[in-house]
Amino acid sequence: MKHDLTVMMLSWEYPPRVIGGISPHIYFLSKHLAKQDIKVYVVTCDFPGAPAHEVIDGVEVYRVDSYKNPAPDFATWVYLMNMNMQKETAALTRKISDKIDVFHAHDWLVANAGIGLKHVFRKPLLATMHSTEMGRRDGLHTTTENMIHETEAWLTYEAWKVICCSNYMISHVKYVFGLPSDKLVMVPNGVNTHNYDGNEDLKEYRSKFALPEEKIVLFVGRLVYEKGIHVLINAVPKILSKVNAKFIIVGSGYMKEQLLNIVRSMGLEHKVLFQGFLDEPSLLKLQRCSDVSVVPSLFEPFGIVALEAMAAQSPVVASDTGGLSEIIEHDVTGVKVYPNNPDSLAWGITKVLLDGYYAKQLRENAYKRVQEKYDWEKIAQQTKRIYEGVLGEYSKSFWA
Amino acid sequence: MRVIIFSWEYPPRVVGQLSGYVSALSGQLASNKVDVNVVTYDDSATGQTQEASGVKTFRVANPVRTHIGVLTWVLTLNQEVERAATNIYYEAHKHIDLIDVFDWHFIPAAVTLKNALDLPFVFSIESIEDQRSPNANASYNMAIKSIEWLGFYEASRISVKSEWMKEEIVRIYDVPKEKITVISSDSDSLGKEFQKMYGKMAEAKKNET
Numbered sequence: 056m057k058h059d060l061t062v063m064m065l066s067w068e069y070p071p072r073v074i075g076g077i078s079p080h081i082y083f084l085s086k087h088l089a090k091q092d093i094k095v096y097v098v099t100c101d102f103p104g105a106p107a108h109e110v111i112d113g114v115e116v117y118r119v120d121s122y123k124n125p126a127p128d129f130a131t132w133v134y135l136m137n138m139n140m141q142k143e144t145a146a147l148t149r150k151i152s153d154k155i156d157v158f159h160a161h162d163w164l165v166a167n168a169g170i171g172l173k174h175v176f177r178k179p180l181l182a183t184m185h186s187t188e189m190g191r192r193d194g195l196h197t198t199t200e201n202m203i204h205e206t207e208a209w210l211t212y213e214a215w216k217v218i219c220c221s222n223y224m225i226s227h228v229k230y231v232f233g234l235p236s237d238k239l240v241m242v243p244n245g246v247n248t249h250n251y252d253g254n255e256d257l258k259e260y261r262s263k264f265a266l267p268e269e270k271i272v273l274f275v276g277r278l279v280y281e282k283g284i285h286v287l288i289n290a291v292p293k294i295l296s297k298v299n300a301k302f303i304i305v306g307s308g309y310m311k312e313q314l315l316n317i318v319r320s321m322g323l324e325h326k327v328l329f330q331g332f333l334d335e336p337s338l339l340k341l342q343r344c345s346d347v348s349v350v351p352s353l354f355e356p357f358g359i360v361a362l363e364a365m366a367a368q369s370p371v372v373a374s375d376t377g378g379l380s381e382i383i384e385h386d387v388t389g390v391k392v393y394p395n396n397p398d399s400l401a402w403g404i405t406k407v408l409l410d411g412y413y414a415k416q417l418r419e420n421a422y423k424r425v426q427e428k429y430d431w432e433k434i435a436q437q438t439k440r441i442y443e444g445v446l447g448e449y450s451k452s453f454w455a
Numbered sequence: 456m457r458v459i460i461f462s463w464e465y466p467p468r469v470v471g472q473l474s475g476y477v478s479a480l481s482g483q484l485a486s487n488k489v490d491v492n493v494v495t496y497d498d499s500a501t502g503q504t505q506e507a508s509g510v511k512t513f514r515v516a517n518p519v520r521t522h523i524g525v526l527t528w529v530l531t532l533n534q535e536v537e538r539a540a541t542n543i544y545y546e547a548h549k550h551i552d553l554i555d556v557f558d559w560h561f562i563p564a565a566v567t568l569k570n571a572l573d574l575p576f577v578f579s580i581e582s583i584e585d586q587r588s589p590n591a592n593a594s595y596n597m598a599i600k601s602i603e604w605l606g607f608y609e610a611s612r613i614s615v616k617s618e619w620m621k622e623e624i625v626r627i628y629d630v631p632k633e634k635i636t637v638i639s640s641d642s643d644s645l646g647k648e649f650q651k652m653y654g655k656m657a658e659a660k661k662n663e664t
Contacts, residue, residue, distance in 0.1 A: 125597035130523060134530035135598060138563040145571035167534055171564075174538040175571045177545070201521040206531065209518045 058094040060156040060442060063148065063172070065098050065140065067133075067164040069116060072102035073335075075277065076244070076359045077161050077185055082111075083245055087435035089113035093442070094153050098144045098168075100136065119143040130199050137167035144172055157181055157442055163188070163203055166210035173213060177454040179445050182214035184228050190354045190377075191281050208232045215445045218438075220244045220357040221378035227356070240441055245431035246362040248422070250339055261344045264328065265301035270408045272300050273345035273369065275338065275360050276352075278308030283351035283374060285310065286397050288317050290351075291327060293401035298408045302327045303345075305338060342367035346414070347407045353395055355379050361389070362429055365421035370414045372403040388421040457490035457547055458653060459540055459554045461561035463529075465495035465512065473581045476640060477557055483646025485509035489653075490547075494539045494561070496532060513539040526598055529560050536564040544572060552657045553611070555579055555649070559599060562606035569609060575660055577652070578610035580620060585627050604628055611656055614649070616640045 064085055068078040085095045095114045100121035101107070107118050119140050126132035148155050159181045160169030166182075173180035188195065188203040195201050211217050211232045218240050219225045225239050265271050272294070276282040284304065291302055304314075304327065311329065318327045333341065342348065348364030350373035357378035364371045365382075371389035373379040383389035390407060393399035407414050449455055460481060464474040477493070485491045485508045497514040504512050515535035522528040544551050554576040556565045565576040584591075584599045607613060607628050613635045615621050621635045638648040 124601040125594040127526075127594045127598065128523070131526050131530075131595075131598065134527050138530060138533075138566075138602075141563070141567050142570055145567045149571055149573070167531060171534045171537045171567055172571075174534070174541050175567060177541070198521055198523050202519060202523055202527060205519040205521055209531075212518075 057092075058153070059092045059439075060446065061094040061096070061153045062088065062442065063096045063098065063144065063155045063158045064161070065144065065158065065165040065169050065172075066161045067100050067121075067136070069097055069099035069118075071105055072100055075185075076357070079359070080183075080185070080244060081161065083247060083431045084435060084438065085114040086112040087245075087431040088438060090432070091435050091439045093439060096147070096151070096153075096155070098140060098147065100140075117143065117147060128199075130202060133164055134167060137165060137171075140165065141168040141171045144168060145175060148172070148176060156446055159183070160210065160214075161185060163207045163210055166206050170210065170213045179215040179449045180213055181216050181218065181441070181445065182210050183218040183220075184211065184224065184356075185220070186356045187228065187231055189231050190227060190356065193281070193354065204231075211238075214238075215449070216240055216441060218242050218441065221381050223377045223381060224356045227377075242434055242437050242441070243429055244357045244359050244362065245429045245434045246359070246366045246425050247431060248366045248426055251343055251367045253343075257340060257344045260340050264303055264330075264341065269299050269301040270346040271341075271344060272302045272404060272408075273305070273341065273348045273364075274303070274351075275305045275342070275348070275363075276350075277306050278304070278310045278314060280310065281352060281354040282308075283353045283395065284314060285317070286351045286353075286374075286395055286400055287349055288314050288327070289397035290401040290404065291318075291323055292321060293397065294404050294408075295323070295326060297405045300326070300346075300408060303330055303341065304328065305330045305333045305341070307331050339367065342369055345369040347372055347404055349400070349404060350374065350379060351392075351394075351400055352376060352379065358382055362425055365389070365425045368418045368422050370407045370417040371421060372400065372407060374400070384420075384424075387417070388424045389417055456488075456552050456650070456653060456657065457550055458484070458492070458552055459543055460491060460493045460557070461536060461540075461554060461565060462493065462495050462557040463532075463560040465493055465514075467500075468495070468497055471581075473557055476581070480645055480649060481510045482506070482508040484650060487646050487650055489646075489650060492543045494536050494543075513543065515539050524595065526595065530563065533561060533564040533567075536561050537567055540564065540568055541572075544568075544574070552660075553577060553653060555614075555653075556606065556610075557581060559584070559603045559606060562602050562609075566605060566609045575611040575656060576609070577612045577614055577656070578606040579614040580616070580624065583624070583627070586623070607634075610634075611659075612636060612652060614638055614652060 066081045068074045088095050097116045101118040121136040124135040157179050158172050161183045348369040348371050350361045355377035361382050374394035375391040376394045385391040390403040392403040462477040464470045466478050481491045491510045493512045501514045501516050517532045519531045557579045558581050568574045607630045
C-alpha cells in the first residue's frame with residue numbers, strides 16, 4: 056500500500072502500558088493518522104504480557120526491553136531506557152522497507168532517543184510537550200528537576216516544531232524554554248465519544264461503589280501534588296454537610312498514604328473510596344454513572360480527564376487553570392472553581408449535585424462541545440498538515 | 456582508510472592515561488596515512504580543529520549542564536557524539552571504515568551508529584568497571600558494567616593492552632577469546648598494530664557484503 060508519509064513515533068507509554076495521558080494520546084493519534092494514509096510506527100517500552108511487535112488498528116507497534124540495565128534512580132533509568140530505545144529504533148529504521156520521513160517524540164522521557172535518531176538518519180524531529188518539569192513541580196528545586204528541565208529545553212531546541220495541546224501550554228512552553236513563536240503549534244487533545252456509547256443498565260454496577268442514596272463524586276488521576284487531589288479531600292467534609300455523597304478516587308501515586316491518613320483522621324473512610332488503578336472498561340462505566348467528575352488540578356497542561364468526563368456525560372467541576380480553563384466554559388459546559396481552594400471546589404460540586412436541571416444542561420452542552428471540537432479525526436488531519444509543512448521546509452535543507 | 460575514534464578524554468583535557476595514549480595513537484595512524492577523526496568531549500573548546508599530524512578533532516560539550524551523576528552526564532553527551540560522528544560520516548560521503556571506541560563512555564553512540572548506519576566498531580579497553588570499583592555491585596556500578604557488556608557484545612572486535620586484560624574480560628564478561636586482539640601499549644609500532652587490526656576488519660566487512 057502506498058502511504059503519503061511515514062512517521063516514527065516515540066513514547067515511553069502505549070497501551071496496555073498506561074501511566075498517564077500520553078498513552079491514550081499516542082494510541083488515538085496514531086490510529087487516526089493511519090486512517091489519513093500515514094504509515095505509523097510506534098516504539099515504546101515493554102509491558103508484561105504485551106508482544107514485542109504487533110499491528111494495532113493499522114499501526115506498527117514495537118516494544119523494547121526497557122528494564123535491561125540496572126538504574127540507581129528514575130531519571131537515570133529514563134536515560135538508560137533511551138539508550139536501548141534508540142538502538143532498537145535505529146535497527147528497525149534500517150530494517151523496514153518504509154523510509155521514515157519524520158521522528159515524533161513525546162516529552163523528555165524519549166528526548167535522547169529522538170534527538171539521536173534525528174542526527175543519525177538526518178530526518179526532521181517533532182516534539183510534543185505534554186507537560187514540563189517546571190509546571191509539574193511548580194518551579195525547579197532539585198538537581199534532578201533542573202536536569203530534566205534542561206533535557207526538555209534541549210528537546211525543544213532540536214525539534215523542528217513543538218506541538219502543545221492548549222494555548223495555555225503554548226505560552227507556558229514559549230516562556231519556559233524561550234522559544235520563537237513560529238516554532239510552536241497548538242493541536243488539542245481529543246476524546247473518543249464512542250468509548251462511552253451503550254445503554255445498558257448501570258444500576259447494579261453502580262451499587263458496587265455507592266449506596267443508591269449516595270451521589271458519586273469521581274476523581275481520576277495520579278495521586279500527586281499537581282493534580283490537586285488533596286484539595287478535593289479537604290473539600291469532602293464541606294460537601295458532606297450539604298449532600299450525601301460517595302467520593303471515588305481512581306489512580307495511585309506517592310500521596311496515597313498521606314491522603315488516606317487525612318481521610319482517617321476525619322473519620323470519613325466510609326465516604327472516600329481509594330479505588331487504585333482501574334481497567335479501562337470499568338473506568339468508562341464508572342465515568343458514565345458518576346454524578347459529578349472533579350478535576351482539581353493545580354497545574355494542567357491540557358486536562359484530558361475533563362474531556363473524558365464530558366464525553367461520558369458526567370458534569371465536570373474543574374479548577375480554572377491551564378488547559379482546563381480553555382476546555383470548560385463556565386456555567387455552559389462545566390463549572391470552573393478557584394484552584395487550590397477547597398471552599399470554592401466544595402461550592403462547585405455541591406451546586407452540581409443539588410441542582411439537577413443545571414447538571415443536565417452542563418451534561419448536554421459538554422457532550423456537544425467534545426463532538427464538535429475534540430474529534431480525533433480532525434486532530435489527525437491537523438497533525439498531518441504539520442508533518443507535511445515540516446517536510447516541505449526540510450526538502451529545501453541541505454540534509455535532504 | 457578512514458576511521459573515527461571516540462574517547463572521552465583527549466588533550467588538552469587529561470583525566471587519566473587514556474588521553475595521552477589516544478593522542479599518540481592517533482598521531483601515528485595519521486602519519487601512516489590513515490584519515491583519523493577524533494570525537495571527544497570538551498566543556499568549552501567545542502568545534503573542529505586539525506592538528507599538525509593531520510588528525511582531525513571534533514569536540515562536543517554536554518547539551519544538558521546539570522546532572523545527578525556520571526551516568527546521566529554520559530548518556531546525554533552521547534547524542535552530541537552521534538551528531539559529530541554523523542556529520543563526519545556524511546561529509547565523507549559515507550566512506551567510514553570503522554569506529555574505535557576507547558572505554559565505555561561513548562559505547563551507546565557507537566551501538567546506535569552500528570545499528571543505524573552499519574558502521575562496525577572496535578571496543579578498545581583502557582580499564583573496566585570491575586577493576587576500577589572492585590566488588591562494587593550498587594546499581595550505579597552495575598549500570599556501567601551493563602554498558603560495557605553491551606559494548607563487548609556489539610563490537611566487531613575488542614582491543615586490550617595485555618594478555619592479563621584479555622583473560623579478565625573473558626573471565627568477567629564471558630567474551631569469546633577470538634574476538635580480542637592484544638596490542639601492547641609500549642610497542643613502537645602502536646599505530647601499525649592498530650592499522651593491521653582495522654585492515655582485517657575492513658576486509659572482513661567487504662567479504663560480508
